[in-house]
Amino acid sequence: MDKVTLQQLQAMKERGEPISMLTAYDYPSGLLADQSGVDMILVGDSLGMVVHGFESTLPVTMDMMVLHIQAVRRGVKRAFLVGDMPFMSYQASRDEALRNAGRLLKEGNADAIKLEGGIHMAETVHDMVQIGIAVMGHIGLTPQSVSAFGGFKVQGKSIEAARKLIEDAKAIEQAGAFSMVIEGVPAKLAALITRMVNIPTIGIGAGGGTDGQVLVMHDILGMFDRFTPKFVKQYAKIGEAIQNVFTTFHQEVRSGAFPAPEHEFGISDAVLNEILTEIGDTAH
Numbered sequence: 498m499d500k501v502t503l504q505q506l507q508a509m510k511e512r513g514e515p516i517s518m519l520t521a522y523d524y525p526s527g528l529l530a531d532q533s534g535v536d537m538i539l540v541g542d543s544l545g546m547v548v549h550g551f552e553s554t555l556p557v558t559m560d561m562m563v564l565h566i567q568a569v570r571r572g573v574k575r576a577f578l579v580g581d582m583p584f585m586s587y588q589a590s591r592d593e594a595l596r597n598a599g600r601l602l603k604e605g606n607a608d609a610i611k612l613e614g615g616i617h618m619a620e621t622v623h624d625m626v627q628i629g630i631a632v633m634g635h636i637g638l639t640p641q642s643v644s645a646f647g648g649f650k651v652q653g654k655s656i657e658a659a660r661k662l663i664e665d666a667k668a669i670e671q672a673g674a675f676s677m678v679i680e681g682v683p684a685k686l687a688a689l690i691t692r693m694v695n696i697p698t699i700g701i702g703a704g705g706g707t708d709g710q711v712l713v714m715h716d717i718l719g720m721f722d723r724f725t726p727k728f729v730k731q732y733a734k735i736g737e738a739i740q741n742v743f744t745t746f747h748q749e750v751r752s753g754a755f756p757a758p759e760h761e762f763g764i765s766d767a768v769l770n771e772i773l774t775e776i777g778d779t780a781h
Contacts, residue, residue, distance in 0.1 A: 501536050501577040503609075503631060503675050509536070509708070510697040516709025518699055519717075521569045522548050526714055528572030537699070538573055539611065539711060540566045542581040543640070546723075547715040554640050557583040559597055566605030579633055580607035584641045587612050587621060594621050598630050611678065613639035615665020619672040626673030634669035636662060637703065638681025651702075653682045663690060670694045678711065679703040681728075702728035 509516050518537035521527040522544045530538050544565055545557040566580045580601040587594035598610045609631035612618060622632050637652045653662040662682065669677050676697040679687045684704020691698040691707050700707030712729060715721040719734035749755035 498534075498575050500575050503577070506536065506577065506676065506697055510695075516697055516699060518709055518711035520544075520711070520713045520715075521573070522565050522714070524568045524572045526572075527569035530714070531573045531576050535576055536709070537579060537711070538569065538576045539579045540569050540581060540605075540607070541611075541713070542583045543713055545583075547713060547721045555584045559583060559586050559600060562586075563600055563605045566601060566607050570606045578606075578608045579611050580605050580609075582610050582612040587618075591621065591624055595624060595628065595630075598625050598632075602630060609633055609675065611635055613641050615661070616668040619668040622669060622672035622674050632672075632674045633699075634666075634672075634674040634677035635680065636665045636669065636677060636682075637679050637687075640680075651681050651683065653686050659686055662686065663693065666690045666694050666698075670696050679707055702726060 506516060516537065517535040518539055519530045519533075519535050520539045520541045520543060521530045522540060527538060540562065542554040542557045542562065544561070545551040545554045548565075549557075549561075551557070562580060562583050566578070570578060582594075582598060582601070586597040594612075598612075601607045601610050610625070611633040612621070613635040614621075615634075615636050618634075622634065625632050638650070653659045666677060666679075674696060676699060677694070678699045678701060679690060680701045680703060682690075682700075682703045684706055687698070687700055687703035688706025697708040699709040699711050701711050713721070716725065716729040717732045718736070719731045720736040720739070722736060725731070746755065
């Protein structure tokens with residue numbers, strides 16, 4: 498299949514064709530996601546929690562993101578690959594934001610970057626787009642601001658908050674973003690925002706009225722059990738299956754059932770006997 502492009506993603510919105518997006522964090526997950534046929538793959542800073550075991554996404558660094566994007570890229574040939582800008586890699590200054598965004602494309606070989614924020618990030622988005630960096634926005638529940646929100650709470654439920662989200666979405670679109678993630682927003686509000694902007698919206702916990710959907714790979718596979726958001730659908734319990742395999746391996750090693758003869762390499766008796774004679778092992 499041909500590589501997915503920005504133009505194809507925009508055409509999908511215009512046709513009303515849903516866009517699928519998954520996270521991936523290493524070569525094998527990138528390869529499997531790409532072969533599944535999903536349209537977009539996100540190397541999200543959620544890797545801080547599901548891969549590195551942090552309590553939040555805040556400790557994730559640029560070097561970590563570059564390394565993971567490089568690994569995923571080696572497995573991704575067709576899907577459109579987006580890399581997350583980690584916390585404080587783009588908020589402090591314009592120059593730092595542009596330099597770090599460039600690293601994700603130049604060193605990581607991502608197709609685009611994603612950053613969180615609405616109106617207050619519009620100028621940064623504009624500056625990135627002006628120098629040829631494709632930008633995906635992210636509004637609503639933005640995990641890098643979870644402390645300021647007081648936890649993982651649905652956004653946009655009051656009239657003031659709903660208005661602010663609409664303004665954020667318009668600002669990100671006008672700044673030149675090619676798409677935006679809408680996270681943790683009431684379904685009807687997310688659908689309204691989707692109708693009000695001309696670029697694709699990708700929902701996560703935002704109902705079925707967005708142009709596409711994204712979920713974290715570890716969540717849908719049942720591999721991350723610290724918490725499971727309401728909006729996640731577990732398609733399998735791979736984590737439980739993996740643990741069962743590990744337990745069986747441990748038990749078979751202890752019992753001597755593994756390795757069995759079929760897992761071993763042979764040597765001729767003549768060679769072995771000669772070696773044993775040379776080393777003076779007469780007990781055999």
